Amino acid sequence: MSETQAALELPTVADFARTFRRIQSEIHKVIVGHEQAVEQLLSALFAGGHVLIEGVPGTGKTTLVKTLGHALNLSFNRIQFTVDLMPADITGTRVILSGEDGRREFTFQPGPVFCHILLGDEINRATPKTQSALLEAMAELQVTVSGTTYPLRPPYLVMATLNPIEMEGTYPLPEAQLDRFLFKVRLDYPEEDNLVRIISSTTGSDEAGIVPVFHGDEAQERVETLKKLVREVIAAPAMEHYAARIVRSTQPDHSRYVGDSVKSLHDEMVNRYVMFGSSPRGAQALILGGKVRALLDGRANVAREDIEAVAVSALAHRIMLNYAAHSDGIDAPQIVERVIRSVRATRS
């Protein structure tokens, strides 16, 4: 397909921005505040990634995901992760069913993972074995049960929530699984004004009516087309280098997994507090997130500002901090911001 043909088939940049804003506005009919979180959630959707939502109870995590499903008119499933949840409860299993002719045979019964938008509520309450059942679905959009692989239908978005307060009886997500989330979005307590709006909108008799942006079966196709448009945004080599430099800068000098490290890049804070830096998936997340932001800004090219805007949500959950950081009260977003400052300084 030629470039001209591809351009003709794709929606325009203005279409993308318009659709994006419409979805946002529909979600905000229910969700009060959390503008940044909603934008990151939609960015992850159009970038083809998954989102990890961290927030204290009652901040609207589940409501947000459900509202997104309604606004997009896509199938939506929810799994409440518990300690006794088994992988088969997620992926599905083969059960013996009787046919019309009376013959009994094993039939695959799909689990809740077979949908477009999957909400894994409090994913850290399940055992690592169960958590890892999601790995294949998230990374490869397929599920393998009893040696048979079942593809998932795109678009596919996993949104998992974490409760940072109740840590007893929880299992921290393995790094491999954390790395598969494009963004980590944080939901904080709402401000007073937003809280008042929440009270008035949820305690009355009126229910917010969400109008789906996409109708019927076109939802999947439209979302996939917009995802293709995101991939067409041009990232100049300088921007790719910039993203790579940021990711490299999150890796400490002492890490044995870092090859020929450019020591001048590394900040003292990184060397002191970081155990492991971001993986290459972090760089991919930076560029993809940057592309979505560029389209929202009406541009067909990625700018440094776009990369920097998504850096914290794209990299923070990929950086493993050491005990010194915990004792000194340093968290990963601070590290990322420091890294961006130092990379920006070396660039200038």
Place this chain on the structure above:
Amino acid sequence: MLRCLPRCAWLISIFLHVKMPAAAHLSRAQEKLDIILGQVTSLRARLNWLALQHGLYLVLAIGVTVAAVVFAGAMLLSPLQFLGVAGAMGLLGVSGLWITVRSALRRRSNAQRAAALADERAGLKGRLTTIVQTVSSRRRGALWAYLIEDALAHRDEFVPARVERRRIARSWWTPLAALAVAALLIPMARTRQNLKIASNSGTPDITVDLDDLHLRPAEPGDSTGLQVQADPATMARLREKLAREGVTTGRGDSGKFGGLLDRARNLAGDVQSKLRGDPRPRQRLTLRLADNEAGLDPSDRRGPDTRRNSHRGEQAGQFKRDNPGEDEPALPSIDDALREPDAQGNLGDNGENGQDSASKGKSLPDGDDSSQSAQTDEQRGEQSYNGGAVHGIGADPDSLFGEASKSKMSAEGFEIAIEARPVEQGAKGAGQAYLPPKVHTPLNAHQQPDEPIPRAAVPPDDRTTIQRVFER
């Protein structure tokens, strides 16, 4: 042929209708791209011109400053100081030029850099950078046309005059500042130089018979010295004289270094003369007044030049031991003697007496040594008491040891406790005892070999007294 015309027209129309719009579309897209790249190129040219200006201005400023300082140094400083200042300024100038050239090269822009600057200053968020970096790529993506249109819509924001308004580099003031410094420094130096010349011309020229002076080349680094400037013929004569006396290279251990320093000094002097605009650079030797005998050939010591100052000739006679060419062991020089007050005993007295003796020496006739020798004999006795290590230091020996101090031997006498033991016993277990070597020291002109004093007859008047003493 005519039948073919409609077919050809049809084909042409098809070509025109189908192909031409696409070609036109492509050419329009290319035109737009060319407009964008043209603006970036002109911006790049402007940036490079500014970088070139920056380099030129700084080079000019450095050159003018260095030249002004060197010129002022030539006016005001001595040759060696001038040499140091000129060298330092040369180093500073070269390093400054190197830094400036590097800075100018770093400021040089390519298309990507110009595009990045335009992006930053016009707030284009990487549009131009992306275009410039992607234009050479084969696969530009489906949004390339959109990117071109988008960038072209902002073309007014990245015209060169808007991105970089300056046509003259910011460093334009540096050569002006350097010229101002030069304009202050050079007249000031010239004024001081003229004042110096005027003050020198006020003092009368001193004409000295060089034959009567004993001059030696100054040691390298001597700040005080006699500078002799003369016409080449006189300088040649002076050099011959110094060569005849064998002291042209009398610079001690620092001969090579001294020679180099002398050359450097001469070179600096020549450069200074040229810079000052002296019509004919005069040759110059830096000499110092020196001991007229030390270091000279012994045959020249009593030459006709020295006979005019006979007293100095006498003093010079005492410096035989200073000459290392003779077999006699060298005695400490006056400087060494002055540095060793412990060995001298009465240092201050000796100094005073040295001056006194010089004055005495002037007043005394040439051969009248009798009273002096008598006094010398008395003091020789004192010399043994004082430890006398200061003979032969270039002063009059009659007063080398200062005034005779009063004897500590009073009428009551004195006692010295001596602890002694046989040498064989003392040597056991203590190693070999040190026996000082027997050194035969030759006598100087005022010394005489020991001779037994002839027994004199006892005067008759004293016989009774002497007999009484011995009987007691």
